[in-house]
Amino acid sequence: MLTSAGGLHDVLAPAGIQASRILDLWHLTLLVCAFVFAAVLIALFVAMTRAPRADGKAAPDLSSLVVRESTPGRAVIIATVASVLGLLGLVLADVLTDRALSRLPVADAVHVEMIGHQWWWETRYRDDDGNPGFVSANELHVPVGRPIIVSLKSADVIHTFWVPNLHGKKDMIPGRDAAIEFRADRAGEYRGQCAEFCGAEHALMAFSVVAQPPAQYEAWAAHQRAPAAEPTDVTVRRGQQLFMTSTCAQCHTVRGTQAAGSIGPDLTHLASRPTLAAGTVLNTPDNLAAWITDPKQLKPATTMPSNRLDPADLKALMAYLDTLK
Amino acid sequence: MSTQETVPADPPKRLFDGPSAAPGTLSALAATWQDPPGLMGKLSAINHKTISLRFMSTTFVFFVLGGLLALAMRTQLARPDSRLFSPDTYNQLFTMHGTTMMFLFAVPVMQAIATYLVPLMIGARSVAFPRMNAYAYWVFLFGGLLLFAAFAVGAGPNTGWFSYVPLANSDYSPGKGVDIWAQMITFTELAALVEAIVLITTIFKMRAPGMSLNRMPLFVWATLVTQFMVLFAMPSVMLGSTALILDRLVGTHFYNAARGGDVLLWQHLFWFFGHPEVYLIFIPPLGFISAIIPTFARRPVFGYPAMVLALFATAFLAFGLWVHHMYATSLPQLGKSFFTVASLMIAIPSAVQIFCWIATLWTGRLNMKTPLYFVLAFFMILVLGGLTGIMLGSVSLDLQVHDTYFVVAHLHYVLIGGAVFPLFGAFYYWFPKFTGRLLDETLGRWNFWLFFVGFNVAFFPMHVLGLHGMPRRVWTYPHGMGWDAMNMAATVGAWTIALGVLVFIVNVVKSRRTGACAGPDPWGAGTLEWSMPSPPPPHNFDAMPVVHGRDPLWEPAGQPAWVGGLAADSREVLVTTVLDAQPDLRSLFPSPSIWPFVSAVMTAILFIASIFTPWAVTWGSLPVALAMIAWFWPSRRETARSAQLEQYP
Numbered sequence: 006m007l008t009s010a011g012g013l014h015d016v017l018a019p020a021g022i023q024a025s026r027i028l029d030l031w032h033l034t035l036l037v038c039a040f041v042f043a044a045v046l047i048a049l050f051v052a053m054t055r056a057p058r059a060d061g062k063a064a065p066d067l068s069s070l071v072v073r074e075s076t077p078g079r080a081v082i083i084a085t086v087a088s089v090l091g092l093l094g095l096v097l098a099d100v101l102t103d104r105a106l107s108r109l110p111v112a113d114a115v116h117v118e119m120i121g122h123q124w125w126w127e128t129r130y131r132d133d134d135g136n137p138g139f140v141s142a143n144e145l146h147v148p149v150g151r152p153i154i155v156s157l158k159s160a161d162v163i164h165t166f167w168v169p170n171l172h173g174k175k176d177m178i179p180g181r182d183a184a185i186e187f188r189a190d191r192a193g194e195y196r197g198q199c200a201e202f203c204g205a206e207h208a209l210m211a212f213s214v215v216a217q218p219p220a221q222y223e224a225w226a227a228h229q230r231a232p233a234a235e236p237t238d239v240t241v242r243r244g245q246q247l248f249m250t251s252t253c254a255q256c257h258t259v260r261g262t263q264a265a266g267s268i269g270p271d272l273t274h275l276a277s278r279p280t281l282a283a284g285t286v287l288n289t290p291d292n293l294a295a296w297i298t299d300p301k302q303l304k305p306a307t308t309m310p311s312n313r314l315d316p317a318d319l320k321a322l323m324a325y326l327d328t329l330k
Numbered sequence: 331m332s333t334q335e336t337v338p339a340d341p342p343k344r345l346f347d348g349p350s351a352a353p354g355t356l357s358a359l360a361a362t363w364q365d366p367p368g369l370m371g372k373l374s375a376i377n378h379k380t381i382s383l384r385f386m387s388t389t390f391v392f393f394v395l396g397g398l399l400a401l402a403m404r405t406q407l408a409r410p411d412s413r414l415f416s417p418d419t420y421n422q423l424f425t426m427h428g429t430t431m432m433f434l435f436a437v438p439v440m441q442a443i444a445t446y447l448v449p450l451m452i453g454a455r456s457v458a459f460p461r462m463n464a465y466a467y468w469v470f471l472f473g474g475l476l477l478f479a480a481f482a483v484g485a486g487p488n489t490g491w492f493s494y495v496p497l498a499n500s501d502y503s504p505g506k507g508v509d510i511w512a513q514m515i516t517f518t519e520l521a522a523l524v525e526a527i528v529l530i531t532t533i534f535k536m537r538a539p540g541m542s543l544n545r546m547p548l549f550v551w552a553t554l555v556t557q558f559m560v561l562f563a564m565p566s567v568m569l570g571s572t573a574l575i576l577d578r579l580v581g582t583h584f585y586n587a588a589r590g591g592d593v594l595l596w597q598h599l600f601w602f603f604g605h606p607e608v609y610l611i612f613i614p615p616l617g618f619i620s621a622i623i624p625t626f627a628r629r630p631v632f633g634y635p636a637m638v639l640a641l642f643a644t645a646f647l648a649f650g651l652w653v654h655h656m657y658a659t660s661l662p663q664l665g666k667s668f669f670t671v672a673s674l675m676i677a678i679p680s681a682v683q684i685f686c687w688i689a690t691l692w693t694g695r696l697n698m699k700t701p702l703y704f705v706l707a708f709f710m711i712l713v714l715g716g717l718t719g720i721m722l723g724s725v726s727l728d729l730q731v732h733d734t735y736f737v738v739a740h741l742h743y744v745l746i747g748g749a750v751f752p753l754f755g756a757f758y759y760w761f762p763k764f765t766g767r768l769l770d771e772t773l774g775r776w777n778f779w780l781f782f783v784g785f786n787v788a789f790f791p792m793h794v795l796g797l798h799g800m801p802r803r804v805w806t807y808p809h810g811m812g813w814d815a816m817n818m819a820a821t822v823g824a825w826t827i828a829l830g831v832l833v834f835i836v837n838v839v840k841s842r843r844t845g846a847c848a849g850p851d852p853w854g855a856g857t858l859e860w861s862m863p864s865p866p867p868p869h870n871f872d873a874m875p876v877v878h879g880r881d882p883l884w885e886p887a888g889q890p891a892w893v894g895g896l897a898a899d900s901r902e903v904l905v906t907t908v909l910d911a912q913p914d915l916r917s918l919f920p921s922p923s924i925w926p927f928v929s930a931v932m933t934a935i936l937f938i939a940s941i942f943t944p945w946a947v948t949w950g951s952l953p954v955a956l957a958m959i960a961w962f963w964p965s966r967r968e969t970a971r972s973a974q975l976e977q978y979p
Binding site for chain 1: 410411413416417418421488489490494496497502587588592593594625627628629630632633636658659660663666667670671674675677678681682684685686688689691692693694695696697698699706709710713714717718720721724725726727728729730731732733734796797798799801802803804805806807808809810811812852853854856879881884885
């Protein structure tokens with residue numbers, strides 16, 4: 006069963022400066038628009054109640070052809086001028102917001118590259134103060150209070166990066182460079198989802214953004230840089246062997262082993278991720294086993310193949326994957 | 331061989347129209363303008379009313395089909411994690427729904443209605459180029475059939491009605507679905523362009539004497555403005571879809587970024603058409619409303635010049651805001667601000683029209699009938715849709731709500747509120763003219779309230795869904811996102827709308843047989859289409875009216891009231907000047923012919939075969955050329971008749 010996985014997902018609950026600036030503009034615009042809507046409906050209502058009734062046989066009133074209708078004329082002009090002024094106000098508010106959004110200070114920003122694939126997200130952290138970069142999938146960890154610059158690329162079709170609690174959207178367009186800048190100001194887990202229709206499984210292409218205090222973030226990054234732990238246990242070793250000799254290694258990478266496929270997500274630290282299959286389900290042992298044996302049950306059009314494993318093999322594989330913390 | 335040999339120099343029997351014409355003139359006129367009987371006659375028909383009724387019925391069938399697709403989608407989305415349809419089927423459903431509603435219903439239905447009403451409103455016996463009008467209908471029909479035939483065999487397009495590349499490239503969308511989609515565009519846009527030429531020429535050259543531009547009914551103005559927009563907008567998408575099909579079939583690289591093409595080029599070409607298209611759909615209904623409100627408020631519309639200028643302003647601005655569909659694509663800051671301003675400013679002409687209509691209602695005496703109900707609903711729904719449009723025009727807000735259900739809500743508020751509600755109002759208003767019988771008022775109210783309540787229950791929650799982060803075009807969604815209840819409401823609303831449309835169909839079927847007889851002018855309206863019996867005779871007007879004001883049936887009759895002297899036994903029409911509608915010349919119109927139909931069949935063969943082999947463009951154009959040569963081959967009899975009318979008027 007699909008359950009929401011990957012954290013908060015709401016435009017109206019901003020957790021970062023960019024999203025809250027947009028929300029402020031939303032509140033202002035909503036106020037202006039609600040006023041206009043009410044004014045038009047009230048005018049219409051009054052018109053409907055005060056005008057007398059007549060039927061189709063009533064002679065038409067042609068007085069407007071000879072007499073100038075100055076009162077309604079004035080009303081229409083006043084309403085039009087008011088509309089123009091209101092719209093100019095909204096344009097001004099929009100330009101100011103847009104300007105503020107584009108001037109987020111990015112002096113000590115964390116640089117991340119996100120690549121959209123049909124239908125998952127590849128996350129590449131760049132070198133940071135001499136620390137080597139690393140690769141993950143379907144999750145983005147960010148330090149609270151520090152700006153993030155995400156370079157956006159696509160491996161196939163157009164996808165759109167969108168984490169509503171943190172910022173608006175930015176397209177990932179093949180052949181075009183793009184970047185989005187934001188800052189998480191409150192720790193928490195926020196869900197992102199592809200917003201541009203990208204084919205069969207567009208609906209099930211989410212990821213999570215984990216905003217952590219800087220120290221926790223550094224610890225997480227240090228751990229992610231490390232290759233996968235060597236198996237010690239017999240079952241785990243058997244699981245690793247299965248992974249390397251079956252189809253898994255053809256598509257997936259586990260750093261520190263000979264598995265270096267690049268078609269599917271990097272699995273070096275799979276067990277530490279909150280979700281599976283691009284935010285489709287929570288990362289629990291049951292879901293993982295279900296995903297491995299029959300991924301199409303969870304995500305009908307996924308490119309991940311089914312794997313018919315006998316129970317002992319599955320158990321060994323699961324044990325191995327559980328060590329990829 | 332000279333014409334004198336076949337036609338006597340001065341034929342003894344000649345009939346000319348006019349109220350004081352010889353007995354038998356009217357039946358001769360009717361016989362002259364009637365379509366021939368039999369199957370061949372049906373395929374050869376060119377009377378604008380015959381073609382238009384077919385056109386309207388066809389678009390209505392597509393509307394119902396598009397609605398059924400929407401019901402299927404809403405049923406899937408009623409609950410989270412629903413597996414009623416597979417992702418691929420769902421994606422075909424929403425692609426077909428959008429494509430059908432936009433290309434096979436909303437734009438063509440407006441042209442279809444215009445080809446019926448415009449000649450009646452301007453005092454003409456036909457549209458200009460009646461054979462071309464028939465050709466446009468057949469081409470449109472074949473394009474629509476192609477799309478649904480593909481869908482029926484499971485090969486429908488699944489890349490959205492916008493078909494963004496590279497998803498629509500052959501790498502990511504193998505199969506014929508996208509090719510069929512692109513050719514369907516070619517069919518429908520060809521039909522739309524041809525109709526635009528027919529309507530513009532009709533409006534410019536065939537108005538009754540005295541109907542100078544400043545006396546044209548606002549619906550005719552709206553149609554004129556819309557058809558010019560068609561001429562500028564449609565070529566863009568035809569170019570775009572042709573380049574797409576070339577990329578897919580012969581390996582060009584218009585949109586292939588890896589080979590020097592550009593992915594965004596498609597979006598620019600598509601939205602340069604796609605945004606004006608919204609106004610192609612929205613401006614004709616402004617004309618409906620400007621026809622309905624004065625009739626039911628028993629007074630001429632307030633602020634006619636402002637209304638006309640507002641139509642023009644809307645049309646111009648409509649071409650300057652396509653980029654607001656592309657704010658997320660990393661455009662330069664200054665460029666975005668320009669498009670924001672344009673997107674917000676287009677609200678002003680619409681606001682002016684709304685204020686003028688309210689002023690008309692405010693100072694009128696109201697005849698509360700079903701058409702007026704639909705127009706009043708328009709105010710509420712369209713104003714809300716327009717205000718959310720202002721929100722979407724703002725770059726920053728758009729970045730959040732773009733591609734979410736907020737946009738789904740917005741576009742349905744604009745298109746259903748701005749076009750479908752007035753369209754239903756228009757249908758209740760002009761149905762008596764089309765059929766001679768009134769639609770039932772009680773069923774009309776049921777139709778209205780079901781549609782109105784269902785619409786708001788279906789689409790209002792979608793605004794909130796979008797703010798809570800639900801993206802568009804998703805075949806399913808997980809539990810626990812807080813989206814469940816609103817999606818269920820939307821589905822219930824969708825079924826309520828369906829019930830409303832069902833009541834409408836019942837009303838039409840029932841009223842066609844047993845409805846109250848309408849007479850020429852059941853509503854006491856002021857424009858020329860109400861001056862003739864309902865339904866109108868084949869020749870529309872027994873004599874060409876002379877127009878002395880904007881509401882000829884309301885204002886005191888001027889002199890002369892009519893002009894006569896057009897041949898009753900030939901399709902002779904009066905052509906007038908563009909600005910002042912002064913009689914200019916008499917032109918002999920073509921008679922019914924099978925060749926427009928045959929040409930359309932050949933065109934369809936060319937377009938469809940070119941999906942399978944590029945060589946079809948070469949060999950397929952031969953039959954098209956032959957059919958069109960036959961179409962335009964001069965008829966000796968008609969040439970002689972024309973020469974004779976010229977010599978002995």
